[in-house]
Amino acid sequence: MKKKKNVYLRLLKSKVYLLILAGALSSCENTGKRIGRDADDRLVASVGSQRLFSSDLEFLSAKITPGEDSAKFAERYVQNWIRKQLMVQQAEKNKSIDPAELERKLLDYKYALMVYEYEKDYVDQNLDKDVPYEEISAYYNQNRENFILKEIISRVNFFKLEKQLPQNKDLERLLKSNRDNSKEIRELAQRYASNFFLEDSTWVKFDEVTQNTPLAGHPNKVQLLKSNDFYKVEDEEFAYYFKILEFKLADQVPPMDFVRDEIAKIILNKRKVSLADQLHKDIYSRALEKNEFTIHD
Known part of the structure; x- marks a missing residue:
């Protein structure tokens, strides 16, 4: 052995x-x-x-x-x-297995796999993958309640700078200002920030923005968001700045932009199902017209 x-x-x-x-x-x-x-x-x-x-x-x-x-x-x-x-x-060795029944199941599986591969190729070749904004908007308005949030999302500007940098004061002044300082803020962030997120129109999960920052363990983020639109927090090495532009809480309906990609996938999946169903109907109709099958009494 x-x-x-x-x-x-x-x-x-x-x-x-x-x-x-x-x-x-x-x-x-x-x-x-x-x-x-x-x-x-x-x-x-x-x-x-x-x-x-x-x-x-x-x-x-x-x-x-x-x-x-x-x-x-x-x-x-x-x-x-x-x-x-x-x-x-x-x-x-199992005597309870019926060889004929097993063979039938194997054939059923083989035919199902053949049909699946044929359907997949047909759908891939004929699927219209363009999902216009109007169609996404219409689906969103008809199905808003299907997209209830399970967590907080926000539009937020985020900056992480080393604490000792003199530019920290400049950034804080710009973020607290009521003027449009977006150009100056972006230039400062690109030059001095260790990390930053500056996408005013993009909705993101708030937990993802606060991850690896002192705010990650905050016990009440709902109250945090409702209390103020600007926060500065620090750890031993860095200063973190949060400018809250807008937020949506759990159990609320999110804005369409947040679920736009998800809706596009839903619409495409519906198109795939529709194409496959129509393929079956077309094949049956053609066979019926050409008398390619017979139902015997």
């Missing part, structure tokens, strides 16, 4: 390892029914009459992530293959 195990490990560390590194892409799992194998196509594992050869492992090269140990990856695959073959053999 020990000798067989050593041979198995050598195969994994030599032939299998080299095949994976070579990056060859060909066959996947095989049960030993192929003929005409190369002379150096070594047997890696067997379970009963089923055989797994080194060439059957070539496809693994495409599945290995950078930095992953290819030999260990191959070993896991071989172990999984063995377990699956053992389960198959055990299942074959």
Whole structure:
């Protein structure tokens, strides 16, 4: 037993390892029914009459992530293959399995997969992926209550600067000013900020803006937003500035811009379903016109 195990490990560390590194892409799992194998196509594992050869492992090269140990990856695959073959053999001994029923289910699965692939290709080729603003707006207005927020969102300007920078005072003065200082603020942020978010029209989750800042652990962010539209907080190294432009609380309806991408996906999915349904109807109608099927009494 020990000798067989050593041979198995050598195969994994030599032939299998080299095949994976070579990056060859060909066959996947095989049960030993192929003929005409190369002379150096070594047997890696067997379970009963089923055989797994080194060439059957070539496809693994495409599945290995950078930095992953290819030999260990191959070993896991071989172990999984063995377990699956053992389960198959055990299942074959189960007298309660009806071979005819199993064959029917296999055919049903095969036909369903063929139809799915055909539908997918048809939809991909015929789908109109352009979703105009008017259509998104109409869907939003008809389904506003379906987009109730589960968390706070906001339009906010955020800045993170090193505490000792003299520009901190300039930024605070500009943010507190009632004048339009957007150009000056952007220039200052680009030159001195370690991080900043300055997108006045963009709605974002408030927790994402406050993440990794002293406000992240604030016990009552609702009260925080309602109390003031400007906050400055500090830690040992940095000063953080928040200019709250607008916010929406959980359980409120978000603005359309916040859910625009989500609505576009919903509309596209509806189009896909409609295309597939129409495909079925068209195929049936054509077959009916050409008398391509018969219903027998």
